[in-house]
Amino acid sequence: MPDILALVLQQTLNGVYLGCLYVLVALGLTLIYGVMNQINFAHADFVTIGAFTAFFSASRLATHVLGLPDATAYLLSIFFAMGAGALLGYLINAAVFAPLRDRGDELRPLIATIGVSVLLENGQLALFGPIPYSFDSPFTQHTLRLGKIFFSAQSLLVVVVAALAIGGLHAFMRHTYLGKALRAVSQDRETAGLMGINERYLIGLTIVIASALAGLAGALLGPVIVLTPFAGSSVIVKAFAIVIIGGFGNMEGTIIAGILVGIIEAFTVQYLGSGLIDLVVFVLLLAMLAVRPTGLIAERREENV
Amino acid sequence: MSGALPPLTPPERAPSAAAASPVAASHALPSSEPAERVLRPPLRWPGYVAALLLIALLPFALKGAYWQGILVVCAMNVLLAMSLNLVIGDCGQLNLGQSAFFAIGAYVSTVLLKSHGWPFWWAVPAAILAAGALGLLLAAFAARLRGHYLGIASLGFAVIVYQVLVNWESVTQGVRGIYGIRPPPPMTLGPLGVIEFSNPAHLFYLVALIALLVYGVLDNLMRSPVGETLRSIREDEISAASLGVNPARWKAFSVGLGAAIAGLAGCFYPGFVGTLVPDAFSIVESFTMLAMVIVGGLGTRVGPVIGAVVLTFLPELLRDFGDWRLMVYGIALTLCVLFMPGGMVQAWQLVRARWARQGVH
Numbered sequence: 001m002p003d004i005l006a007l008v009l010q011q012t013l014n015g016v017y018l019g020c021l022y023v024l025v026a027l028g029l030t031l032i033y034g035v036m037n038q039i040n041f042a043h044a045d046f047v048t049i050g051a052f053t054a055f056f057s058a059s060r061l062a063t064h065v066l067g068l069p070d071a072t073a074y075l076l077s078i079f080f081a082m083g084a085g086a087l088l089g090y091l092i093n094a095a096v097f098a099p100l101r102d103r104g105d106e107l108r109p110l111i112a113t114i115g116v117s118v119l120l121e122n123g124q125l126a127l128f129g130p131i132p133y134s135f136d137s138p139f140t141q142h143t144l145r146l147g148k149i150f151f152s153a154q155s156l157l158v159v160v161v162a163a164l165a166i167g168g169l170h171a172f173m174r175h176t177y178l179g180k181a182l183r184a185v186s187q188d189r190e191t192a193g194l195m196g197i198n199e200r201y202l203i204g205l206t207i208v209i210a211s212a213l214a215g216l217a218g219a220l221l222g223p224v225i226v227l228t229p230f231a232g233s234s235v236i237v238k239a240f241a242i243v244i245i246g247g248f249g250n251m252e253g254t255i256i257a258g259i260l261v262g263i264i265e266a267f268t269v270q271y272l273g274s275g276l277i278d279l280v281v282f283v284l285l286l287a288m289l290a291v292r293p294t295g296l297i298a299e300r301r302e303e304n305v
Numbered sequence: 306m307s308g309a310l311p312p313l314t315p316p317e318r319a320p321s322a323a324a325a326s327p328v329a330a331s332h333a334l335p336s337s338e339p340a341e342r343v344l345r346p347p348l349r350w351p352g353y354v355a356a357l358l359l360i361a362l363l364p365f366a367l368k369g370a371y372w373q374g375i376l377v378v379c380a381m382n383v384l385l386a387m388s389l390n391l392v393i394g395d396c397g398q399l400n401l402g403q404s405a406f407f408a409i410g411a412y413v414s415t416v417l418l419k420s421h422g423w424p425f426w427w428a429v430p431a432a433i434l435a436a437g438a439l440g441l442l443l444a445a446f447a448a449r450l451r452g453h454y455l456g457i458a459s460l461g462f463a464v465i466v467y468q469v470l471v472n473w474e475s476v477t478q479g480v481r482g483i484y485g486i487r488p489p490p491p492m493t494l495g496p497l498g499v500i501e502f503s504n505p506a507h508l509f510y511l512v513a514l515i516a517l518l519v520y521g522v523l524d525n526l527m528r529s530p531v532g533e534t535l536r537s538i539r540e541d542e543i544s545a546a547s548l549g550v551n552p553a554r555w556k557a558f559s560v561g562l563g564a565a566i567a568g569l570a571g572c573f574y575p576g577f578v579g580t581l582v583p584d585a586f587s588i589v590e591s592f593t594m595l596a597m598v599i600v601g602g603l604g605t606r607v608g609p610v611i612g613a614v615v616l617t618f619l620p621e622l623l624r625d626f627g628d629w630r631l632m633v634y635g636i637a638l639t640l641c642v643l644f645m646p647g648g649m650v651q652a653w654q655l656v657r658a659r660w661a662r663q664g665v666h
Contacts, residue, residue: 039453039457095639095643100643107399107452112638114595115634115638115639115640116639117592117635118634118638119639120635121589122635126629126631126632233589237460240457241461244457244458275468282464285458285461286446286462293450293454
């Protein structure tokens, strides 16, 4: 295999791995938008809190209290992080989205979640301090080799977990009664309500699922990024870009766009330097919005005059 | 020239027109004003005189370089909050990247000053123009996007500006930052003597007077047909367009003017702090400005001023709580949206209206 091909394959693989992490963050955003046309800005902090939950449950609770080996402890901590995310999702729905839902204004819930985000970020800053924590996953040290291509066990884990999460979500949406009801609510909330679907419950459920995904993403991202209270915000702007590129509220679009951005990022690191990642991604986003303001797959939208 | 000029609504009829729109209720003030007050607008100059007096006396009330420094920060925040309010409050365009224009003002003025030897007072208009021009670039996107999409696009715009500041090391010196920036040069003002801007009290006078001037300009502008036009776009863009308003042009106007004002505020920041690093203009700064606008009163004139003052001084008064005090921005923003959507201005008007009713009965 020629070197250049190996390099391209290697970077594509790195890109897919990065993209899977982004998809996990962005899927939650797109799920919430799909059902209630709202953006949860605090999603970033759910990711960070997920990462911290995983860190503390893996390094303190699971290894010291329960005496588990490192690998099991890390896998277990992923579930703790999902639980923390789900709890936060339940709380933000009860505190912000549910009370503001019927007042009709598009931007007020968004601004309220910005407030929650600032609150959570500064709370974590006071609690954990600005110095990065070193969160070592036991899987990062294991390197697997396939011909000339190398990847860590962690990246394999990320891709597998992301595939499982996406597959599970897809199956839930397509093949369960609740999933069908959810799709009905996202198509037309009022009509779904008239058909006897409890839309409040379903919207709450969506936010909890989306936030659990954020927690999961945090647990997987923790060992990859610099773990500070601002870790989530550095990823979330990219997740927003992905959600927009893919078309707001569209799951397939988000997955494609996420992997695409991951691959673009991997090649940017290879050929332009890691300092330019955000620049390249956001210039692409703005170029995209200039050419096609609706994203790759357009959101269906009525204009009420 | 179709659509060049806004529909000329007679000023007397403006409040009823605003009250007739159902959407207006969430933004605009409750129309509890008696009819005579609307026909004969209240005098404005006593307010300006009071503001001038307050500005003159504040540095005597708050002694010490630290508190006078907070005063300077407060005056800059007032400028920033007013600039953002023009875009979000008056024109209804969700701009989450206002910190970018603050950054452009700071960097353009400093680079012209330090690397090209421009005098400070020449660098200021150049910085304002640069920030305004960049605002027009963002407005090109605002013309086609709305709501959430514009919010995210403006956020991305701010990230791009931040990344350019970090990466363009030959000009901005990247994350290492620019050091040893001097305050504006001293000015001789006849009988008042020499004004030394290295003294925070004097710098406060300068920035606060500029803020008052900007307030006066915006106040008059928003009571003119231009203000009506911007508000009509905020309430319903399609209806406004059907009345002959060109939304793209007026959005560009408000985003560009807002950017220019933020750039103006940025000119005074580096000379006050002495150093300039990109981290001073992260996205969180935009959210802080947003909190000031919302807490004070979105779309009102005095609201953002009050919001900026309150949210600048509140964290200082909460010093005993250590790092936890920074949560105050988030708490204030969230609680305000949930329970006091019109901000402090609307809350005050509701209280006053209740007092007035109790006085009658």
